[in-house]
Amino acid sequence: MKRNIVERLTGRLRRFARALHADQPEGAADDLVRETIEAALTARDTVERSDIRICLFHHMVDKARAAQKDKPAPAAIAAADPDMPDMIAALANLRFEERTAYLLVALEEFGYADAATVMRIPYDVLATRVAQARMRIDDFFEEASRRSSATRGTPPGHLRIVK
Amino acid sequence: MFSSKLVSAAELSAFLDGETDPSRRALLREHLRTSPADAQRLTRWRQREEALRTTFAPAIREGAGPMAPLARSLDQKVFPRDRRPEARVLGESSRPSEEPIRGAVGGGIGGLALIGKRQRRHTLIVAVAAFLAGAVAMLAAIALIDGASRITALYTPAPTSQDSR
Structure with a gap:
């Protein structure tokens, strides 16, 4: 019998929350994780669900989606902002639905069918959003390298990996 | 140029995720052999996703952290059988x-x-x-x-x- 499945999943939830909240201040991600687990605790359907992972990520997407509707859309973040690791800046530049779809597939390695279930959207819509996110990230990095080559003296940072 | 019309970015994206329809798979592989631009694009996407996982790897290493007690209470709710006293008797050691x-x-x-x-x-x-x-x-x-x-x-x-x- 498997033990502490949720506890082991929580690291993944925290990772996803941080990536999802790329456009928000630190601390917001762990608040989202807490809200997610609390929502799963009070939800009636949690126990019946065979896949706790899908269930938890669904609660998280639900919470994040509701929260970002209350806020105005973030202004496009300037490429290669020195204060922001570039992958995070690229994520922050995506629309919420694109970012979510992309992260579920590229970071959390969900299959399209499961990711679509998590987001409660059709399979084809999910596939489109993932592709759109990839193209938008391409555009972001292209723009970033164009800017950094235009302003000489500042080091190009688009290939930096920040741990 | 002509082949890039046959294979859309969306199809390339699905191919990267292993979600291509089996009937199109061979065609896509052939397309990647003949279209260096798309092959490059696929490599770029793959590298970017590795960078993405590296960027957020610390969260995995940190694990549940301060959320551990909350996570355990959900474990208890979802998998109550693991928490019954007799289950504890037959725990990992035995x-x-x-x-x-x-x-x-x-x-x-x-x-x-x-x-x-x-x-x-x-x-x-x-x-x-x-x-x-x-x-x-x-x-x-x-x-x-x-x-x-x-x-x-x-x-x-x-x-x-x-x-x-």
């Missing part, structure tokens, strides 16, 4: 010994197959407990008999050793 026992009393357990899974688990626990109790009782009895005979053995030669002096 698990390896479960196999030989199951083999030894295999015939008896086979007969339990018709009973529900939960009940079967209960019965197994009771059977194991009874077996262990019996074994302990027997060992105790052997030890007692053994001890008693050893005492008599000690008492009897004692005077003989004194006699021989």
